[in-house]
Amino acid sequence: MKSYIKILSVALLTTLATSCSKDELRIYDTTQQLDAVESVNDPFLLASVIKQTSLFYQNMGFDNRRLPSAVQHMQSNYQSGDNFYSGFKSPIDDMYSAMNILKLIDGSIGLAEKRASNAHKGIFITFRVLLFSFMTDFYGDVYYTQALKAREGILYPKYDKQADTYAGLLKELDEATALITSGTEPIDKSYDLMFGGDKTKWIKFANSLKLRLIMRASGKLSDAGARMTALLNAPLLTDATDNASIAYVGTTAENSWKGGTINWGSVDEFNKRRPCKTLVDKLTDLKDPRLNVWVAPVENPWTTDKTKDGQTVTTTDPNGFSYTSKWEYLDASNKDISAQLSNVTDTDKLYVGFIAGMLSDWKNGNGHYNTAAGGVVGNFKVSQFSQLFRQNKHNLLKAQIINSDEVQFVLAEAAAKGLISGSADTYYRKGITNSMLRWGIKQADIDKYLAQASVALPSDKAGQLAKIADQKWLALFTVSTEAYLDLRRTGLPNIFSNGRLSGYTFPLRYRYPGNELGQNRNAYDQGVSTLSPATDNEFSKIWLLQ
Known part of the structure; x- marks a missing residue:
């Protein structure tokens, strides 16, 4: 077990003291947090919960390569194990990361309840549901009803069956919407980093999260259609601006986009991430205008037209970022190029993705032969992500939960x-x-x-x-958490044998953190027993998939 078994009030103080950047605080809030937990106000707690949860979700969408590579939005240009699911083979501690935020959320719920702050309590419950759903969706049976009960003497909480957890989460969302609706206290615009104090949008968020979970469990819920139909008359995230996300500030590592220059001073970390060929080809085939927003032109694209050899093309994308590409003739008489012909996947294209499942010969992607000039993460024959994703902040870059x-x-x-x-x-x-x-x-x-x-x-x-x-x-x-869970649930789009992935099996879950096996063994064993087969690996089916 990790630190979530600590006394809640101490954990809450520690979290508050370390997690919020100064741009989200006022001086009197900083003073209050030093006095006692009970003096921390609802707006301060709201800002912290929004920030921590949003960043937790977004970091799995670009920074951590495990999920974006698994869904073939991204491929690794270096240390390529994520390209063929290696990250799923070992125990994953993301459950503990979620629990660390849940400590703050449960403390916030208790304080809001004491102050009869119904709207804030409802919002906190919505985030509670979001994080517990993350845990059960990725692991299977997890602790839920006994979680965060250390002050009640429960140091080793049992795992709830996933079916029971889902029933509880959907019920909690009903409670959340009722509380937000009935709450009379204002939601401070400056602290509400997500919806600027708009209570209706918080109700939309809660209802939309409920819709997401019902669809995810629709194969197990006999009344899924009726539940969804009931939500058609409720407020949902409908307009293009109705998104549960927050903007980046771009002044510190914590409040900046992960791919930006503050977090990744060297461009090498950025260059390790390349758009997958599956993504680029789909965008190209559909003439999708998002291609130019997300993907940069190849630096030295191949051409089969000898007259174009050495010609340059300057491209400016919709956000004003400019790129220069220089065509290179695919000359089979050149011994270096000839040696790479079998690795060439795309010619006469300005936008080229990295083939899915690329192994350790990453340098050879699309026949890249000039590896000395490219360095350890360079490849002049495959697109990088656009310079949009190299910024510390941008109006298009958000920490996202649900859009x-x-x-x-x-x-x-x-x-x-x-x-x-x-x-x-x-x-x-x-x-x-x-x-x-x-x-x-x-x-x-x-x-x-x-x-x-x-x-x-x-x-x-x-x-x-x-x-x-x-x-x-x-x-x-x-938004790779949802892309992964959707791909796992539906098997669509059918991309599982793309590129070099033939022979690899798509992972269905995360393995429990190692500490569970060592320190919460009875609960762990019970959780594993409900998997099919009853083995703690990435291929066993959780209740949702059985």
Whole structure:
């Protein structure tokens, strides 16, 4: 067991004292936190909970390569184990990271309850549900009802069955929306980093999270359709600006985008992450305008036209970042190039992705032969991510939890399956539109994109679900937790044998942290016993998948 068994009040003080940057605090809050836990106000707690949870989620979408590589949004250009799921083979401590934030959240719930701050309590419960759902979705059975009960003498909490945890989480979300609705205290705009004091958007967030969880468990809930239908008349994240996310400040390592120059002073860490060929090819095939926002042109693209050899092309992307590409003729008479011909995957293209499942011969991606000039992470034949992702802050870079486009795609899937009434096509197009608007695409370009036959939903159910999954997978770029869980749940898009992944098995869960085996053995053994097969590895099925 980790530090979550400490006395809650001490843990809360420690978390508050170390987790919030000065831009989120006022002087009197800093003074209050030194006096006693009971004197910390609700707005301060809200800012801290929002910040910690949002950063926790977003760091799994770009900084940690395990999930973005698994869903083929990204591939590693160095230390390539994540390209073929190696990170899932060992115990993963993300459960403890979530619990550290839950210590703060449960303390905040208790303090809000004492002060009858119903709206704040409801918001804190929503974040509580979010983090417990993360734990059970990735691990299976986890502690829930006995979690954070150290002051009551429960140092080794039992694991709840996932079915019971899901039932409890959905019930908690009903409580959360009721509390936010009934709460009369104001939500301070300056401390509400997510919705600027807009209570309606907090209700939308809670309802949208509930919709997400119902869809995730829809294969196990006989009344999933009825539950979703009931939410159609409730406030949901609908507009393109209705997103549970926060902006980066860009002044310190903590409040800056992970790929920026503050966190990664050397460009090498940035260059280790390359857009996957699966992503780049899909964007290219669909003439998707997000390609130019997310992906940089290749530095030295291959050309089969000898007359273009050495010619340069200058490209400026929609955000004003400029790039220079220099064509190189694929000359088979050159012995160095000839030796790499079997590794060439793309020619005559400015945008090229790193092939899925690339092994230790990363330097040879797309026939890159000039490895000495490229250094240990260089590759002149595969695109980098755009310079947008090298910034410390940008209006398009957010720490994200759930966006309105995801909600629309959930509704589109539900409609296509007949779980709810309404037009799957309408929800589908709204999801695409919201995603593109979120990335700064102009409405005229969105309309042109939607007019393509290649984007239109077909008439058959299977075809509709495949198209919806494709577009949702694109929209979940940099929201890798959800992209992974969706890919695992639906098997769509079917990308599991791409590139060099044939022979590798897609992982279905995280292994429990090693400390659970050593210090909470009875609960651990019970949790493992409900897996199928009853083995603590990445291929055993949790209740949701059985």
